[in-house]
Amino acid sequence: QQQVKQSPQSLIVQKGGISIINCAYENTAFDYFPWYQQFPGKGPALLIAIRPDVSEKKEGRFTISFNKSAKQFSLHIMDSQPGDSATYFCAATLQSAGNNRKLIWGLGTSLAVNP
Amino acid sequence: AAGVIQSPRHLIKEKRETATLKCYPIPRHDTVYWYQQGPGQDPQFLISFYEKMQSDKGSIPDRFSAQQFSDYHSELNMSSLELGDSALYFCASSPRPSGGASGDEQFFGPGTRLTVL
Numbered sequence: 001q002q003q004v005k006q007s008p009q010s011l012i013v014q015k016g017g018i019s020i021i022n023c024a025y026e027n028t029a030f031d032y033f034p035w036y037q038q039f040p041g042k043g044p045a046l047l048i049a050i051r052p053d054v055s056e057k058k059e060g061r062f063t064i065s066f067n068k069s070a071k072q073f074s075l076h077i078m079d080s081q082p083g084d085s086a087t088y089f090c091a092a093t094l095q096s097a098g099n100n101r102k103l104i105w106g107l108g109t110s111l112a113v114n115p
Numbered sequence: 116a117a118g119v120i121q122s123p124r125h126l127i128k129e130k131r132e133t134a135t136l137k138c139y140p141i142p143r144h145d146t147v148y149w150y151q152q153g154p155g156q157d158p159q160f161l162i163s164f165y166e167k168m169q170s171d172k173g174s175i176p177d178r179f180s181a182q183q184f185s186d187y188h189s190e191l192n193m194s195s196l197e198l199g200d201s202a203l204y205f206c207a208s209s210p211r212p213s214g215g216a217s218g219d220e221q222f223f224g225p226g227t228r229l230t231v232l
Contacts, residue, residue: 032219043119043205043223044158089157093219100170101209101219102148105157 003027004092006106013113019077021109023090026071030092032101035064035075038087038108047088048075080113087111117141119208119224127230128196136191136227140208146170147189148207148221149181158205164189196231203228 005024013019023033032051036044050057050064050073057064063076077084087108093101120139128134140147146165150158151174160173164183175181178196183189193200203226212218 034220036223041203041226041228043225046220046222049220095219096171100146100163100165101221102160102163102171102173103150103158103207103221107157 002107003104004090004106006090006109008109009107010110011112013080013111015080015082015113015115017080017113019075019080019084019111019113021075021088021090021111022072023074023106024070024072025092025104027092027094027104028071029094030104031095032093033064033066033073034091034093034103035062036089036091038089040087044089077111080111082113082115085111085113119206119222121204121206121224121227123227124225125228125230127232129232130196130198132196132231134193134196134229136193136204136206136229138189138191138206138208138224140187140189140206141210141222143210144208144222145187145211146209146218147183147187148209149175149189149191150205150207152203152205152226154202161191193229198231201229201231 034049035047038044061078066073090106091103148163149161152158161175163171167183181191205226207221207223
């Protein structure tokens, strides 16, 4: 059972448009929610992250909106550019023994931004 | 800024052979994670180490083992390789919590692409 559900599976956006990717989780013990960007054949790159005590976080063109009561969070990419074309993963973690925080991943969204 | 280093970047092995993947975390990062990513899939957590001790174990086959050394680098040893082991293997590292870092962030290396023929 997928602990973090991500949608849509794929997304096509025009240059300059807004890309929106949604994620939902069940485990209320999760306390850290990162988004990763991955280009083909490359390692995931940490894009932006949020904690449940914050409803929104913005870094440049990227914004996370977090709804704790609904157990949902989303990534908004403003003014989407062709260079943003990549696979985006949402994830969630909770701290266990030591400094351990294994990532629980969504299935990913393949974003294509048309020029 | 220094990043996570993984070697080799590409590896081709035959079935039933062994492979060793190496990971060098970002300096002053004491936690290392290993993930396996199949084509078109999300990364799957294999195993993690904190201060040279195994801290968590995920879907890692018994044919695989790993350890973290005194200099914090980690090695993933894979034996009796199977066709299904062909994947990208990522290592990620996290800093110890301090004034400037929460310790929650995981920074990924470029990965090792393993192909088993």
